[in-house]
Amino acid sequence: MTSNLNSSPNFQRSTKPMPASRDRPWVKVVLIAIAIVYLTLILFIPTINVFYQAFAKGWAPFFANLVEANFLTAVNLTLIIALIVVPINTVFGLCAAWLIARKRFRGRAFVISILDVPFSVSPVVAGLMIVLLYGRNGWFGGFLQQYDVKIIFALPGMILATAFVTIPFVAREVIPVLEEAGAEQEEAAKTLGANGWQTFWRITLPNIRWGLLYGVLLTNARAMGEFGAVSVVSGNIIGKTQTLPLFVEDAYKQYQTEAAFSAAVLLALLALVTLVLKEIVERKTSIKEVRDEV
Amino acid sequence: MIASSTQNTVQERFWVFFKRLPWLWIITSGYLFFMLALPTAALFLKAASEGPAKFWQVATSPIALSAYEVTFVTAFWAAIVNGVFGTLIAWVLTRYTFPLKRVIDAAVDLPFALPTSVAGLTLATVYSDNGWIGSLLAPLGIKIAFTRSGIAIAMLLISLPFVVRTVQPVLAEMEKDIEEAAWSLGASRFQTFWRVVLPPLMPAILTGVALGFSRAVGEYGSVVIIASNTPFQDLIAPVLIFQRLEQYDYSGATIIGAVLLTISLIMLFLINLLQAWGRRYDI
Numbered sequence: 001m002t003s004n005l006n007s008s009p010n011f012q013r014s015t016k017p018m019p020a021s022r023d024r025p026w027v028k029v030v031l032i033a034i035a036i037v038y039l040t041l042i043l044f045i046p047t048i049n050v051f052y053q054a055f056a057k058g059w060a061p062f063f064a065n066l067v068e069a070n071f072l073t074a075v076n077l078t079l080i081i082a083l084i085v086v087p088i089n090t091v092f093g094l095c096a097a098w099l100i101a102r103k104r105f106r107g108r109a110f111v112i113s114i115l116d117v118p119f120s121v122s123p124v125v126a127g128l129m130i131v132l133l134y135g136r137n138g139w140f141g142g143f144l145q146q147y148d149v150k151i152i153f154a155l156p157g158m159i160l161a162t163a164f165v166t167i168p169f170v171a172r173e174v175i176p177v178l179e180e181a182g183a184e185q186e187e188a189a190k191t192l193g194a195n196g197w198q199t200f201w202r203i204t205l206p207n208i209r210w211g212l213l214y215g216v217l218l219t220n221a222r223a224m225g226e227f228g229a230v231s232v233v234s235g236n237i238i239g240k241t242q243t244l245p246l247f248v249e250d251a252y253k254q255y256q257t258e259a260a261f262s263a264a265v266l267l268a269l270l271a272l273v274t275l276v277l278k279e280i281v282e283r284k285t286s287i288k289e290v291r292d293e294v
Numbered sequence: 295m296i297a298s299s300t301q302n303t304v305q306e307r308f309w310v311f312f313k314r315l316p317w318l319w320i321i322t323s324g325y326l327f328f329m330l331a332l333p334t335a336a337l338f339l340k341a342a343s344e345g346p347a348k349f350w351q352v353a354t355s356p357i358a359l360s361a362y363e364v365t366f367v368t369a370f371w372a373a374i375v376n377g378v379f380g381t382l383i384a385w386v387l388t389r390y391t392f393p394l395k396r397v398i399d400a401a402v403d404l405p406f407a408l409p410t411s412v413a414g415l416t417l418a419t420v421y422s423d424n425g426w427i428g429s430l431l432a433p434l435g436i437k438i439a440f441t442r443s444g445i446a447i448a449m450l451l452i453s454l455p456f457v458v459r460t461v462q463p464v465l466a467e468m469e470k471d472i473e474e475a476a477w478s479l480g481a482s483r484f485q486t487f488w489r490v491v492l493p494p495l496m497p498a499i500l501t502g503v504a505l506g507f508s509r510a511v512g513e514y515g516s517v518v519i520i521a522s523n524t525p526f527q528d529l530i531a532p533v534l535i536f537q538r539l540e541q542y543d544y545s546g547a548t549i550i551g552a553v554l555l556t557i558s559l560i561m562l563f564l565i566n567l568l569q570a571w572g573r574r575y576d577i
Contacts, residue, residue, distance in 0.1 A: 003464035027483075028390055035386040037378045042451050043404060044418045045426055053419060073428040095322045115394070115568055117330060120562040121555060122512030124532040126537065129333030132340050137544060164329055218406075225409030228532065232539060245411040249519055252415050260519055264412040271407035279400050 047268065054265040065262035070239045074247040074263070081243065082223040085162045089219050093170025100171070101178035118167045124163050127232025130157055146254060153235035158243070161229035166222045170215035175210030221274040223253045225267055341552035344545050352549040357525050358534065365530040368442060369510035372449035377503040380457025381495065402458050405451050410515025413430040417448055418520040440522040443532060448517045449510035456509065457502030464498040497572030504568055508561040
């Protein structure tokens with residue numbers, strides 16, 4: 001840090017790393033205590049509660065819930081949606097990020113800000129948009145009915161809704177990494193005769209791999225965990241269009257709290273694994289940047 | 295002639311551009327058009343096709359007005375509370391060292407990764423009358439689950455990381471010498487914080503608050519589970535839209551959806567302005 005270089009050695013920074021440590025000790029203790037109490041009430045207790053409730057009666061009922069038919073269908077559907085949405089949005093995110101980072105075109109600032117629209121729109125409104133386009137009375141409704149294609153209350157609608165809410169993640173994470181890497185290496189590769197693919201695989205991809213991985217992780221976490229948008233378009237038909245997050249809510253509403261928590265544990269584990277991988281990625285890049293939204 | 299020749303060069307430039315990377319542009323613009331622009335246009339045009347009289351009547355119906363009030367007022371207070379505690383958490387995480395700091399720092403991101411229905415489920419259990427925290431509050435006559443307070447708790451949880459994550463890097467980059475100078479010139483702790491530390495943090499805090507507010511306004515999954523969703527009591531606007539859809543009242547859902555979408559887009563614009571303001575402090 002530049003401030004350390006400028007300051008005189010008399011300050012003895014080694015024992016006092018930050019000026020705030022000049023605070024009387026009780027100030028530090030009180031502030032840390034307030035932060036931890038707040039996080040405990042809002043975050044830690046609720047998270048621990050998920051695991052406690054799921055295993056409160058031991059492992060047996062937990063595993064009994066895991067092999068239930070409707071539960072397995074929900075897991076299956078969640079995985080299918082993620083398997084389709086994540087690659088599509090990764091490809092799109094890479095394309096959009098490359099154009100935004102490397103090209104100066106008219107409307108670039110506009111594209112950057114509309115990329116954030118899925119983050120600021122309510123998931124319910126996102127689902128509503130899909131219904132208005134592909135539903136029976138929607139813009140494409142007549143056309144789709146003619147060919148007997150069902151999108152709303154079926155898998156395609158759930159894929160569209162999930163894709164909508166996860167559009168920005170990859171691009172958001174890759175743009176800053178691409179900008180930092182600069183275009184010089186790519187241009188050098190081009191001059192040396194590499195074609196577009198070679199440049200991408202050998203130069204661009206290795207440069208952005210951690211940012212890309214992080215974006216994919218976030219896309220996956222959201223795709224598997226999305227509730228509102230999928231809930232609107234799915235119709236929540238048990239054993240047919242019910243994903244894991246929908247299963248959690250439905251089981252809770254049917255007073256099957258145990259089943260709800262068994263499913264919730266899997267989703268909470270997914271969240272924890274995502275966080276651990278995120279930490280690893282951040283240590284690899286050793287940059288801890290702000291994310292506007294994750 | 296002049297007009298056509300400039301048009302020509304524009305077209306030529308476009309063509310050169312297109313020939314170089316056609317599929318990149320096609321994928322990006324096509325996807326953005328079909329996945330983002332078209333759905334947004336569909337919502338606005340459908341809402342507009344209802345006619346101004348009907349639009350106004352539905353958008354300002356008593357149940358809708360009460361839903362906006364519950365949504366925006368609760369989201370506002372949740373964002374403010376997280377603004378205060380988020381700044382405090384960011385301060386503690388950047389300025390102090392204590393055991394488990396790294397774990398706590400990483401855990402702050404949990405609400406981003408945790409599916410909202412899981413958040414709602416566990417909050418409804420913990421804050422219900424016989425839950426871990428709810429049972430402590432029940433004897434005092436405080437009910438949280440299935441009331442507006444429950445909505446507030448859910449919004450606090452899902453918007454928790456925003457302020458922490460926007461303030462943290464600004465605090466880490468801040469010149470500590472300025473604080474040292476204020477100290478050595480005789481400023482009190484309070485004066486140093488209020489006059490020296492807080493002003494450069496303000497853009498980051500406000501950005502975080504605005505992001506948290508925007509997220510809380512749109513929140514559905516956790517709130518629908520922890521609230522009782524009773525009209526005029528704890529019914530938020532996104533849940534109202536959902537209920538309208540369940541009743542096949544598509545025009546009602548569309549109109550309230552358009553109101554909510556407009557506010558989200560205004561928030562997005564404000565957040566962009568706030569971020570531009572914050573960037574002035576970068577240099």
